[in-house]
Amino acid sequence: MRYLPKSPTDRELMLREIGIRSVDELFAPIPAEYRLKRELDIAPSMAEADILDWFRQRAADTAASGYANFLGAGAYHHYRPVVIDTLISRGEFFTAYTPYQPEISQGTLQAIFEFQTMICELTGMEVANASMYDGSTAATEAVLMAARVTGRRSAVVARSVHPEYREVLASYAKNQGIPLAEVPFLENGRVNAAALEKAITDGTACVLIQSPNFFGTIEDVAAVAEIAHRKGALLVVAIAEAVSLGIVKPPTEADIVAMEAQSFGVPLSFGGPYAGVIATKEKFVRQMPGRLVGQTVDKQGRRGFVLTLSTREQHIRREKATSNICTNQALIALMATVFMTVYGREGLKELATQNLAKTAYAVEQFGKTAKVLFQGAPRFNEFVVQTSKDPKTLNGRMLKQKIIGGLPLKKFYPELGNASLWCCTELTRRVAIEAAATALSPQKAKPQVVSTEVAQ
Template identity: 45%
Template sequence: MPFVPHTPEEVREMLAVIGVDSVEDLFAEITNSMRPQSFDIPEGLSEMEVLAKLEGMAAKNATDSASFLGAGFYDHYIPAAVDALTMRGEFYTAYTPYQPEASQGTLQAIFEYQTAVCRLMDMDCANASVYDGGTALYEAVMMAVRKTKRRKVVLSEALNPIYRVMLDSYITNLNLELVCVPHKNGRTDIEGLKAAIDDKTAAVLVQNPNFFGSVNDFTDLFNAAREQKAVSIISSYPVLQTLLKTPGQMGADVAVAEGQSLGLPLSFGGPYLGIMTCTKKMVRQMPGRIVGRTQDTEGRTGYVLTLQAREQHIRRQKATSNICSNQSLCALRALVHMCALGEMGMRRAARLSIERAHLCAEKLTAIPGVEMLTDGPFGNEFAVTLPVNAYEVIARLSDRGFIPGFPLGRYYEGLENGLLLACTEKTSEEHIGILAEMMKGALK
């Protein structure tokens, strides 16, 4: 039996209050051409039949391809302990811990996660309630706008273009000015960013490594921003943070990241985790939830939600954000992943990823017509230019079980021959060798 919560009499009462005669009148403004003509719902199936149908559909996915895709999302190895621990019922069904006395385990897990990412980024404070890397970047911008009372945002074109599209969408009606400083052959134009910062700038946004894989030290840029009282925001790659100069060491005010690379499978795009950290002076602008550790009246350690500046807790116009979904399960996976690997394991994964990327770059640039787009240091990702359109090469190699990378022409005009490749510790030397041979054949 379908569940209908309202009786016909209750429906009539509600319609009378609204001032319409029927439910159909509520949708009168929607023309017939815009209404569904048919839902085309198939007949019901048994559990066995549904399972067989879904397994057949899933089998059509190419799950055994060798992939060199990155562009912000990476196929790192996830220890078996991550699934084993985070799939426990105590965690798997947990939602927002509104009652701390009944949620000490969840609160402690979030507190430990905050501690871990603060150590990773070398920052003072962290939260655990941002959807993904792009959302975290937008929220960081709004932190800067509230802090400075300014409306101008300077960002690098070498920032992940997916994040830039998200940022454009979020601020469409917020009367903010975005100043995008072009990249220089895949390098972040630090001097151009400095020149764009003035006394009207709320924030400067950069990424390390940038979208093209290029590694930078933004210390001087952040110093220049500080002189103009602008907020410095950096988007980082968590795995490589174990080897690179940290946001804290560079002097960033807010450091964000996509947490997918820490124990979260690619899973067709989510759910993911937006890592968000900041300095103590910015903490009161941070959205979402922050867990604090305290003591009860008997001196026992306890965990509570603190600085909950959300619309559920304070007047809407004073809320820092209307983030409502709780990402603590994804945050827990990141925490277990970091703990399972430990500092040495994370460094080893980062080092292997970088070594494989440099080997791959060496093999590919030995092919006539293939050149590095960028010069200077890079991490586990790099961009090359090909003598033909990158889409052509991707089509040829994908049909043979190799996804050679991301076509830069999708977001960057003039880079139609550009290809972005990423390696992780899972990328074998054998696959790199095969890719080079296949690329050589595809370019003949």
């Protein structure tokens, strides 16, 4: 086996040194009756070339950059600068583990410290953790954190938060005895503030909204914060589309920001791995879950970085820990750090503005052939379209033109009828927008195959 660095002679020598005849003796502690007496039902060892061929075939059976893709909904299609993979492929980064030994882990530690700093700059929060599993679990952990901070045991959640984030939250909250109240959205796509105010009680730990929300609408964070705070509840703002932070005002009025960083240079990869982040105010840091890196000095006063405030964590606190999370998403956070560095102060703004322009153009074009819902509030790079036909039928037709249409919403929002959620990013070409708008038209138009988007 090519991954195993031992010759048969090495193995024999080692067995002799140990003082046994056969390796089987090392497995003697396993009661004989339970040992597997046959081979595993798995194919024998494959050559590298055959493995590559097999996966190439699977990749060919899966649509990707050969299609114009209008899907967003928590997983976004942005260009990934090539230096990201160059840098994260360095073995020193990708074959290291959690930096428990700071003297030989300063690379990972400093990169995380830079990540934490950039997330603070972008979200307007004072502290950010070293990353979590993804946006859905970050939002969930943020709600649990709010319950610890306030000592209150329920939460109010906007219906315009990503449906799968809400499902994850429900799975956790159920067993923690945290009831969740859902608040509807208005015709402009924003959360219904009057209903929200009514839903908050003396027992409400926090209000959870998403901005831009699942429909792409930007919430009035300041107004929601005012309502929540007046009733002693915290405000948690989830951000699924991180690129929005380049041009949308950060939710500084929030107490906790729960973010998905996938948009920052992380491949779509059929849904993961991504990286969640929690950012908050300094005063709540000891209730924050996840790893944290802090700056300190050695005996000679040289700057260095260490994992810190770990008394919150499970390996010390066990059942009293702030969370059971152990692993974070360091390598994915590193992708995001490189991405944020490449675009930087000006580039993130320019990138976000391009997303805004493509979406504004698409809304205008789609408005000619279908109904664009949720008018009257600002949106970032997503919008909801209502059609006379079932969007699944329309999408099926568009697939032949190499267009992957918007996400049909019936499963999540039956009340919206034949609605679908569309997303445009800097990678969406004008020609694709026009072809998709035409395809939505009730009048039969001549189908036209859209050439591949800008190369990834």
